[in-house]
Amino acid sequence: MTQLAKGSIAAAAGAEGGSPADSTFTESDSESATVIALRTEEDLLAVRHAVRAATLKLGFGIVDQTRVVTAASELARNAYIHGGGGALTIEYPRRQGTPGVRLTIRDDGPGIPDLDAALTDGFTTGAGLGHGLGGARRLMDDFEVHTAPGKGTTVIATRWARQ
Amino acid sequence: MAGRPTTGVPILRLGDVLVTGLLNELDDKTALAFTDELTERISAESIRGVLIDVSRLEIIDSFVARTLMELTTMARLLGARVIVAGMRPPVAITLVELGVELVGVETALDAERGMAALGWRQGPAPGGVRRDTTR
Numbered sequence: 001m002t003q004l005a006k007g008s009i010a011a012a013a014g015a016e017g018g019s020p021a022d023s024t025f026t027e028s029d030s031e032s033a034t035v036i037a038l039r040t041e042e043d044l045l046a047v048r049h050a051v052r053a054a055t056l057k058l059g060f061g062i063v064d065q066t067r068v069v070t071a072a073s074e075l076a077r078n079a080y081i082h083g084g085g086g087a088l089t090i091e092y093p094r095r096q097g098t099p100g101v102r103l104t105i106r107d108d109g110p111g112i113p114d115l116d117a118a119l120t121d122g123f124t125t126g127a128g129l130g131h132g133l134g135g136a137r138r139l140m141d142d143f144e145v146h147t148a149p150g151k152g153t154t155v156i157a158t159r160w161a162r163q
Numbered sequence: 164m165a166g167r168p169t170t171g172v173p174i175l176r177l178g179d180v181l182v183t184g185l186l187n188e189l190d191d192k193t194a195l196a197f198t199d200e201l202t203e204r205i206s207a208e209s210i211r212g213v214l215i216d217v218s219r220l221e222i223i224d225s226f227v228a229r230t231l232m233e234l235t236t237m238a239r240l241l242g243a244r245v246i247v248a249g250m251r252p253p254v255a256i257t258l259v260e261l262g263v264e265l266v267g268v269e270t271a272l273d274a275e276r277g278m279a280a281l282g283w284r285q286g287p288a289p290g291g292v293r294r295d296t297t298r
Contacts, residue, residue: 066253073224135261
């Protein structure tokens with residue numbers, strides 16, 4: 001995590017997102033974080049169930065539920081296929097009283113050599129459409145990627161409840 | 164029917180149309196096996212239309228989208244037309260935001276409209292039996 005050679009991209013999908021302070025970790029709710037290993041294809045299904053449950057817990061609408069679960073599926077598959085496995089953590093941060101769901105997807109893979117390219121639609125090095133990373137960014141409010149060659153990749157993506 | 168291991172996804176045949184549906188628990192291996200089975204049956208049974216109901220899918224990610232696009236292209240190369248029916252509205256919204264447009268994939272609002280597009284019409288019941296609406 002100390003290596004941010006290719007930069008940490010903090011992208012807010014909407015204007016409501018990201019003052020720089022948001023990208024630092026806010027204290028999670030007392031509700032404990034959930035960690036799911038990403039070692040098998042079955043784990044990808046477990047991720048969908050757990051993330052769906054998390055969005056339901058916060059009362060997300062059906063479209064927001066679908067956005068977050070889809071983003072989780074894309075990011076978990078990236079970690080499984082490109083990163084050789086890893087883990088997904090679900091947390092419940094608060095920002096000025098607004099609850100959110102934060103997904104942290106970590107893998108120990110080779111890292112992403114060209115992050116800008118990887119965030120571009122149509123870029124793929126594996127099975128997929130190449131929409132995974134850039135697409136997941138559009139589905140979430142806050143999005144950070146930390147990666148460096150040989151150091152793995154960590155994606156931190158948050159979606160906040162709508163008021 | 165084909166006497167070989169299948170994916171567990173039921174594929175029904177109605178004349179020269181195959182009718183099937185994807186389940187939410189679809190994993191990657193099943194999706195690929197489903198493609199294999201469907202293309203084999205299209206060829207072996209001279210199928211001209213395939214209806215794939217996706218109304219059970221709570222999400223479609225880029226992997227499933229790619230599977231549907233490839234399947235559509237393969238079927239077309241084999242002379243069959245695929246219609247994807249019943250997508251949930253939140254799934255449609257999310258796919259567009261994801262950047263996946265399912266280019267080349269024909270769709271229908273629901274399975275009934277999809278079957279109509281493939282040439283199936285709901286006719287009167289055999290023997291002229293009518294539904295008794297007075298009861």
